[in-house]
Amino acid sequence: RKEVEQDPGPFNVPEGATVAFNCTYSNSASQSFFWYRQDCRKEPKLLMSVYSSGNEDGRFTAQLNRASQYISLLIRDSKLSDSATYLCAVTALNSGYALNFGKGTSLLVTP
Amino acid sequence: EAQVTQNPRYLITVTGKKLTVTCSQNMNHEYMSWYRQDPGLGLRQIYYSMNVEVTDKGDVPEGYKVSRKEKRNFPLILESPSPNQTSLYFCASSFGYGTASDEQFFGPGTRLTVL
Numbered sequence: 302r303k304e305v306e307q308d309p310g311p312f313n314v315p316e317g318a319t320v321a322f323n324c325t326y327s328n329s330a331s332q333s334f335f336w337y338r339q340d341c342r343k344e345p346k347l348l349m350s351v352y353s354s355g356n357e358d359g360r361f362t363a364q365l366n367r368a369s370q371y372i373s374l375l376i377r378d379s380k381l382s383d384s385a386t387y388l389c390a391v392t393a394l395n396s397g398y399a400l401n402f403g404k405g406t407s408l409l410v411t412p
Numbered sequence: 413e414a415q416v417t418q419n420p421r422y423l424i425t426v427t428g429k430k431l432t433v434t435c436s437q438n439m440n441h442e443y444m445s446w447y448r449q450d451p452g453l454g455l456r457q458i459y460y461s462m463n464v465e466v467t468d469k470g471d472v473p474e475g476y477k478v479s480r481k482e483k484r485n486f487p488l489i490l491e492s493p494s495p496n497q498t499s500l501y502f503c504a505s506s507f508g509y510g511t512a513s514d515e516q517f518f519g520p521g522t523r524l525t526v527l
Contacts, residue, residue, distance in 0.1 A: 332511075333511055333514065335515070342500075342521070343520070343521070344502055344518035344519060344520055344521055345455070345502070345518050346518070347515045347516070350513065350515070388455070392509065392514075398443070398460075398509035399445070399457045399460060399471070400445070400457065400504070401457075402447075402454050402455040402456075404452070404453070404454035405454060
């Protein structure tokens with residue numbers, strides 16, 4: 302039940318660039334949305350939750366479009382340290398609140 | 413320090429030899445979950461637990477068992493491991509479930525190889 306799809310990547314961008322990731326979900330009962338960051342061979346860590354009205358945290362902006370069933374993540378002024386895999390995740394009541402992850406999009410920021 | 417711990421971090425074993433991967437959290441979280449991560453397949457949920465003595469299957473439960481006798485512990489049991497269970501395993505926990513504030517905290521992962 303792969304309900305969450307992401308841009309396959311990888312994204313290779315220069316420092317300072319703006320990069321956007323999209324993620325679509327198929328379960329219309331989805332109710333919570335997240336972006337996680339995962340460094341190589343490490344555990345995923347929450348980057349930000351995604352709220353209906355959209356939200357921003359420094360250089361990161363997340364948007365939710367319920368009608369089209371997608372979420373997005375925008376990273377402005379990319380830093381070398383932003384290089385990682387970005388995972389979108391969705392929970393839904395009718396799937397036991399399981400955190401369904403996309404396969405992730407790899408980002409490499411180059412000097 | 414608030415954390416999720418897993419043990420062992422690395423394990424090489426042979427087919428059919430029962431093993432247990434422990435998971436413990438010190439944040440008084442209600443919800444705990446196990447995932448496996450495989451190249452090209454991403455993170456997939458194995459089992460989850462909404463509270464003590466309440467567990468349910470995730471996407472890929474075959475070959476695994478869990479128990480939730482105490483709030484803080486959620487061990488993953490492989491009764492008869494097979495090579496297709498070679499994977500990177502993560503335990504996670506959250507205070508609640510279903511809302512945007514229910515961040516799941518992940519353990520550091522257990523890399524299991526079944527020969």
